């Protein structure tokens with residue numbers, strides 16, 4: 001048994017408001033203990049032999065007009081989380097409220113109304129746009145589902161306004177997706193996403209399929225639109241530099257769970273969870289002096305299967321700080337006594353560590 005004693009959890013508040021920039025803001029979206037397990041079926045009778053625990057007890061709040069970045073390695077459950085928030089899928093358990101309304105209990109018209117307020121921008125601008133539809137039809141498609149949003153006679157004008165808003169030529173309304181570059185196609189996807197004046201935009205890896213030179217332009221566009229329209233973003237990505245650039249707060253996911261949540265500056269300058277510290281220490285640094293000084297943490301071992309996550313802390317099989325308690329007792333996502341206020345971390349031995357870069 002280790003001689004180190006884990007600090008006592010001070011407040012069990014995985015969904016607390018983090019970050020100095022967002023305190024006192026109004027909550028627009030709230031996820032409470034969201035769980036999504038997919039059954040694994042085998043044999044001729046398709047018997048359920050286990051479950052993939054894609055999302056396993058995630059809670060957080062999203063404030064009006066803020067950007068909450070969600071980062072983590074591939075397969076950590078961040079895209080499934082985005083689909084649950086958009087209600088493209090229903091959770092196994094848990095709930096999400098939008099302005100206090102429980103999303104998963106809404107049906108028919110009530111759900112359709114709710115969908116207007118929460119829209120999504122997908123990762124791949126090459127496959128998410130129908131190649132046989134004109135740009136005008138693609139951007140105007142949400143108006144077919146919500147005909148009361150814009151009268152039929154005014155739709156073309158509205159689509160042209162949207163094209164202009166995302167930096168595309170309104171005269172190109174009759175062109176097809178293949179006539180645009182990757183970055184322009186993602187602008188079309190964003191125009192479609194904001195067509196109904198949503199309050200929340202779920203951005204699922206919106207720039208990862210784009211050239212690096214184009215990524216910044218699309219991120220800048222999202223920032224401009226946020227300032228202009230007051231949108232809140234859940235920005236899901238694996239690229240920590242992009243997430244840092246756009247986010248007010250950041251949540252780090254590992255094997256279906258949030259392991260750290262806090263203000264962007266706290267997470268990037270003084271991460272307290274060993275997994276976040278390892279991720280950040282691997283971010284490329286252009287400055288060779290900083291690069292040489294940096295203490296890179298190399299994680300050993302593969303990410304365990306989400307069908308059979310380790311007991312206790314899910315990160316213990318790869319964590320260089322793991323103690324006996326980590327193998328048996330799951331750490332809660334809570335404020336740590338030695339951490340910054342409202343910066344939560346799911347680690348028994350959380351302590352800030354400066355990561356250069």
Ligand code: SF4
Pocket residue numbers: 273274275313314315316317319320321322323326331346347348349350
């Ligand atoms: Fe590592 Fe233990 Fe903290 Fe998990 S709880 S991150 S295993 S030190």
